[in-house]
Every structure is written in C-alpha cells, then in structure tokens.
Amino acid sequence: MMPRTRDELAAVIDQTQLGLGVTRKELEAFVAKAVEQRFGCVCILPNMVAVARRVVAGSRTKVATVISFPLGADVPNVKCAETRDAVERGADEIDLVIDVAAARMGDTDAIEREVSAVRGVLPDGVLLKTIIEMPLLTQEQAIGAALAAERGGAHIVKTSTGFKGLGIRGTTADDVRLLRSVLRPGTGIKAAGGISSWPLVAAVLDAGATRIGTSSGAAIIEQFSKPLAVSAKA
C-alpha cells in the first residue's frame, strides 16, 4: 500500500545499522535519530539490542535484530539459542537468515524445520522475518524457500541481507512481485538490500512489499516529502 503521509512511510521502514564495529555512542545516536523521525523499527546487530532497547523506551519504534547474519550457515540449535538471547535482551522483531545452502539444494524441509524451530522459541507478539537471500537463488529456489519459511511460521519474508561483503545485487520490484505471487495475503514482505531512494521504495511497495529495510531511511523520507527537489536533481 502506498503511504499517503510522511509518517505512514516512516512506519513501514526498518531503519538499519548493521555496520562492522559501530561504537555504542554511534549506535545510540543512530537509534535516537530513528525514534525522533518516527521510524517503525530499527534493525541492528545482536550485541547492540540492549543498548537500542534503552534508547527506544517510551517510543513506538521497535527493535529488530538479525540472527545468523549474514551467512545463515548455523545449525538450527544455534539459531534458536541466538534468537532466545536476543528476545531476552529486548528484541521485538527477529530477522533470521535461513539456511541459504539448503535453499540452493532445494531442501525446503530443512528450511521449514529451522524456521519452525525459531518460531517456537518466540514469545507471542515477537515478529519473525526470514531472510531468504534471493540474489543467491534461482526463482524456483526462492519460491521454495519463501513457501517453506511461510509454512514454518514466518510472519514476513525478507528478500536479502543486503550484506555488501557478499557482492550481491540489490533487491528489485520483480523479487517482491515473485514473492507476492506465491505467498498468502497475510504474509508480509520486507524488501531490503540496496533500497536507498524513494523511487525504489515506491516501486517495491507497489509490487507488494509491506516493509522496507534500508540504511537510508532519512534520505528516503526527505525525497518523499520533497518530490520536486528530487525530480529537479534527476
């Protein structure tokens, strides 16, 4: 659904800081800014969940963290333990990287089992997003992984980690359209990975995304609020 107001747009953005070696002060400033700009959620690394939790206190901004990030190459027991630990520290939402190797092997049962196991350790009200890393998958593998994640109890399927070190392409509106065409209407889609401008956000929302993961939330809101300035620049 297209946002009509600046606040509607901010509410669907997971403002993201997953950088290597970010200091506590830098992270606190990042989260405080996100709260001030009324982003729906901040997405941060596990060792910063407790810090972020303190900063968002009293606001509507949620705290999401990433599990088995960015490779997804952990065994299910470890993914469950890491998730439990994140929830205890105050995570409201979990962005879980699936076993991408299993997706490449077409082992959808393994994906369903791990997603179901992680969902099983979540208290009610904690949201589960599963990152299927579409840039590494064929369309068939992506569909298999998305449906397996949905069967396992994922609330939202997320397109990509956006991890630069992997050298992968960004998420496209076609990725989102593909997921929308196979997932149940109640399952959300988070578009993430290279989504750094309002036109791209508009395209993936139009294709059916319900959430946006980006480290450029502030710039996107600014472009949305001042469309003329954007077209003048272009």
Added chain:
Amino acid sequence: MADVSVSQLASMIDASIAGRPAATLGEMEAFFQSLTPYRLAAVMVEPRYVRSAVEYFHPRKQNVVTVISYPLGAMTTEAKLIQMAEALSDGVDELDLAMDLSAFRSGDFAKVADELRAARIMAGDHLLKIIYYSAILSEDDSLRAAELIVNAGVTFLKTNPGYGNVTTPAHVRAVKQRFGDALRVMASGGVRTHQDAVAMIEAGADRIATSSPFAVLGVES
C-alpha cells in the same frame, strides 16, 4: 623462503572454499576431495558443514576449523559461547572467533577481555584463534587488541575475516615484532597467490588462510 616445499607450505594453510557463498553439500564434497592430496593445517568450513567435514577429514587425520560470530563478531558473548559449544560437539578441532569490534572501538576493553577469557575456557584444549580486524584498526589499536587477546590467554591471532578486509604484510609484522614468539599469527584476507603467501610468511605469519589453496601452493595456475 623461496625454496619452501609444497608440504611445508600446506602445513601452514587453513583452506576454505572459493566462489559463491552458501555452497551446497555437493560443492563442499568436491572441495573436500580436491584437498585430499595435501596435509593442511586445517580445512575451514562454516558451522553448518562441521559435521560433514569432520566425517570426511577425521579418518584422513586432517583437522577441521570453523568460524564463530562470523564475519561481524557482533553476536552476544552468550550466543558466541553456544555457537562454540555446538561446533565442538559436532567435532570441530579449531575455532576462529571474531572479536567484539564494537565493544573494542567503544573503549569497553573489560567487555572484550571477559568475552575472550570465556571463549578460551570454552575452547579448552582446542586451538582458538581470534579475529581482530587489522584492516579496520590503526596499528596502535591492532597492538592494543593483540595485547588484550594475549592477556586473556589466547596466543593465536587471525588478522581479518576476509569479505573485503585485506591483510598486508605490515599488519603481520606489527604484531609479530611486538609479541615475538609469544604469539602466532594467521594472515587472512586477500591472500590469493604463492607470492602473497610468501610475503606474509616473510613478515612472520605462522599460518595463511586462503580460499585459493592451490594457487598459494603453486600447484595450479
């Protein structure tokens, strides 16, 4: 150094699979088979492949190493310890743990040290190497990180996780000159050729991590 034998060099290499991430089991098995002519220091696999690697390599007397909180080092200490315990129960021989770079850069050295000590205890008799991100830290900070690691009772450093973090011979020389034989160093990140490896060894590296083991050995162009 120039006349180092293939088997001497092999015994200094931690080899990992090249190419795309999220390798399939078939791709991993082909990689395992390609390594069997050599006795390496260790074969590096991600946690999900530790069991497969152990099953394949232990009968061949070849050690297996995995990575913990890789590549960002940003898991909590508790989660890192659980990941280590799981890898050990899967039979892994060595563990490469990524330091909490955020805590380090925040000046929270006590937190870094506590995590390193806990990891050393969890590792027990298994070799533990600590990734300290020499490509990101200044030389002064690298030396400070190395000192924290040594003081926590760990004597093996790994320079970088790869993923674009490139190690230079100067990184290796800096820590080796300061700590000498009290510390071993694995050069990791951007070591792709025989010449790269020789330069690292001349700078004092005790081990080389590479996803190009055959090029490093000089047995394949």
